[in-house]
Amino acid sequence: MPTSTHAIRAEGLLKRYGDKTALDGFDLAVPQGMVYGLLGPNGAGKTTAVRIMATLLRLDGGRAEVAGHDVATEPRKVRRRIGFTGQAPAVDEILTGRQNLRMFGRLFHLSQALAYSRADELLRQFDLTDAADKGVKEYSGGMRRRLDLAASMILAPKVLFLDEPTTGLDPRGRNEVWSAVRSLVAGGTTVLLTTQYLDEADQLAERVAVIDHGKVIADDSPVALKQRIGGDQIEVVLQESVDLPVALPVVAKVAAAAPEVDDENRRITAPVEHRVAALTEVARTLQDEGIGVEDIGLRRPTLDEVFLRLTGHRTGEEVSA
Amino acid sequence: MSTSAIELDVDAPERRLHWALVDGWTVARRTLTHLVRQPTNIAWQLGFPIVSVLLFGYVFGSAMSVPGGGDYREYLMPGMFGMTMAMGFMNTAYAVVIDSTKGLTDRFRSMPMAPSAPVTGRGLADIVSATLDLVVLALTALVVGWRSDGGVLATLAAFGLLLLLRFALIWIGILLGLMAPNEEAAGGLFAVAFPFAMISSVFVAPSQMPDWLGAIAAWNPVSSTVTAARELFGNPVATSDTWIEQNAMLMAVVWPLVITAVFVPLAVRRFQRLSR
Ligand SMILES: Nc1ncnc2c1ncn2[C@@H]1O[C@H](COP(=O)(O)OP(=O)(O)OP(=O)(O)O)[C@@H](O)[C@H]1O
Ligand SMILES: [Mg+2]
Numbered sequence: 001m002p003t004s005t006h007a008i009r010a011e012g013l014l015k016r017y018g019d020k021t022a023l024d025g026f027d028l029a030v031p032q033g034m035v036y037g038l039l040g041p042n043g044a045g046k047t048t049a050v051r052i053m054a055t056l057l058r059l060d061g062g063r064a065e066v067a068g069h070d071v072a073t074e075p076r077k078v079r080r081r082i083g084f085t086g087q088a089p090a091v092d093e094i095l096t097g098r099q100n101l102r103m104f105g106r107l108f109h110l111s112q113a114l115a116y117s118r119a120d121e122l123l124r125q126f127d128l129t130d131a132a133d134k135g136v137k138e139y140s141g142g143m144r145r146r147l148d149l150a151a152s153m154i155l156a157p158k159v160l161f162l163d164e165p166t167t168g169l170d171p172r173g174r175n176e177v178w179s180a181v182r183s184l185v186a187g188g189t190t191v192l193l194t195t196q197y198l199d200e201a202d203q204l205a206e207r208v209a210v211i212d213h214g215k216v217i218a219d220d221s222p223v224a225l226k227q228r229i230g231g232d233q234i235e236v237v238l239q240e241s242v243d244l245p246v247a248l249p250v251v252a253k254v255a256a257a258a259p260e261v262d263d264e265n266r267r268i269t270a271p272v273e274h275r276v277a278a279l280t281e282v283a284r285t286l287q288d289e290g291i292g293v294e295d296i297g298l299r300r301p302t303l304d305e306v307f308l309r310l311t312g313h314r315t316g317e318e319v320s321a
Numbered sequence: 322m323s324t325s326a327i328e329l330d331v332d333a334p335e336r337r338l339h340w341a342l343v344d345g346w347t348v349a350r351r352t353l354t355h356l357v358r359q360p361t362n363i364a365w366q367l368g369f370p371i372v373s374v375l376l377f378g379y380v381f382g383s384a385m386s387v388p389g390g391g392d393y394r395e396y397l398m399p400g401m402f403g404m405t406m407a408m409g410f411m412n413t414a415y416a417v418v419i420d421s422t423k424g425l426t427d428r429f430r431s432m433p434m435a436p437s438a439p440v441t442g443r444g445l446a447d448i449v450s451a452t453l454d455l456v457v458l459a460l461t462a463l464v465v466g467w468r469s470d471g472g473v474l475a476t477l478a479a480f481g482l483l484l485l486l487r488f489a490l491i492w493i494g495i496l497l498g499l500m501a502p503n504e505e506a507a508g509g510l511f512a513v514a515f516p517f518a519m520i521s522s523v524f525v526a527p528s529q530m531p532d533w534l535g536a537i538a539a540w541n542p543v544s545s546t547v548t549a550a551r552e553l554f555g556n557p558v559a560t561s562d563t564w565i566e567q568n569a570m571l572m573a574v575v576w577p578l579v580i581t582a583v584f585v586p587l588a589v590r591r592f593q594r595l596s597r
Contacts, residue, residue, distance in 0.1 A: 054431050058596050076433055084431035090424030094355045106347045107434040109340065135358065151428070 014061030037205030083152030142173025239292030348442025391557025417498025470555030
């Protein structure tokens, strides 16, 4: 049966909480061996999707296959092939790091000897050997998350689900977790990672699905997603905001799509096709018209902008259904 | 280590019971390790009954009379044992709510372990720690002059009935722990646990209370257990001749069985609803 080359395949997932629809025809196909980012604002349905695929939540419709097994009919088989880390690090606070990993090893039905040696191995892999015999209470956020990841890796699962693994971590903690995730993928694990941080998806994910209102609305590589809204962007910042109405048609003339105006920052942004020609023309025309320019330049769009274009609202904004 | 080096046990149906027991024990050991790593917690847990022993035994003790005669401190001690067992369900609820809010319950559910293990492990660990509570309390009681005049068997039977009550209340604790949204709410259970333990024969005989309150106190499962323990210890009993007080021994068995029969399915159903 596990003939599919996809580590995860979800078709038309439906999930309702009362009359609230959390997943509304969610489709996903994750090829083996990559980090796949699931990107979406608060309440988009990321956690719901991950929990269904990790067998924690029953679905109301559709089907999902993880590591070759159906989550609804073969949950135990799925559980032996996945690792799951939820939105908060799920480790025992009172036990030491080592005691945690030994306990989870036993609960994964490793023999005592194997559970012990696997714990030591994972502590080394996740750089926790020095803190191994301290209570988890004394761990930093990044250390907790790494222990949490280690606990998910005990059976070296084929598929690892990470729900917002770096939320609440300082930059140092984020970097620690990112490099831990990279080394897992180097070892062949498929990772499905949800995040609200676009730079995280940019940094880690080979492919990204953008989810909004319980549906995948775009699914591509970060680079392709950025290209989708037009390659380069011209960005003009004026000295006086009164000049915005005059400068707008100047930019619009060279733009590939309608420019966006940010009144507060006196900024006009627009996608352009011929970057250098557009830049020279706008710079010259504005100078001829005597409009004071504070800054002008070209840049690639951020995933933030991609997101705004795709969903019509920024990340982090609460979606009202 | 390569994946193949980690041999997976095939969970054939005939191995289910084996793993249910092994996994339950692993989960129980976790809680018992907590006791070892945080011995001060036991002190906190027992602080309340021990302070009560001193307060009621010495401060109020001389003013308290036992209907039908007898030493008040002899009367009080089995009450303290019963109160500690009765309020123990708060520890269960608290531990359960912490596991679910910290995501540990979800991690367990995402693993190929026996699904019953978190519950059986919790129950086993709670009984072990309740036994420890009783040992410490009994030693305190011996120090302040309490004695069991029953034989060894009767004394053990009394402790057995006390643990039976604690066992039955585990299921209420698990249910409440699964229902509580956070730790603060679980802390609020004190407002339920305190009257539950107090409106009983723990401190005074129900016959000394206003009629309506006395009736509630007499029918409180805690009273049946405490009265039965007093009878078995040979301590002053101070019962009226109502049916419920005359049949304490019977009810000290019946109540816990009824509570278990009612609350096990409720707790199990609540646990299953986590996947809704
Ligand atoms: N147990 C629940 N009961 C009722 N509604 C729920 C429940 N869990 C989630 N929802 C709703 O379903 C929708 C999707 O929630 P979900 O937690 O999957 O979003 P999310 O993308 O993970 O959000 P966040 O970024 O905040 O973690 C939200 O509107 C949420 O309010
Ligand atoms: Mg979420």
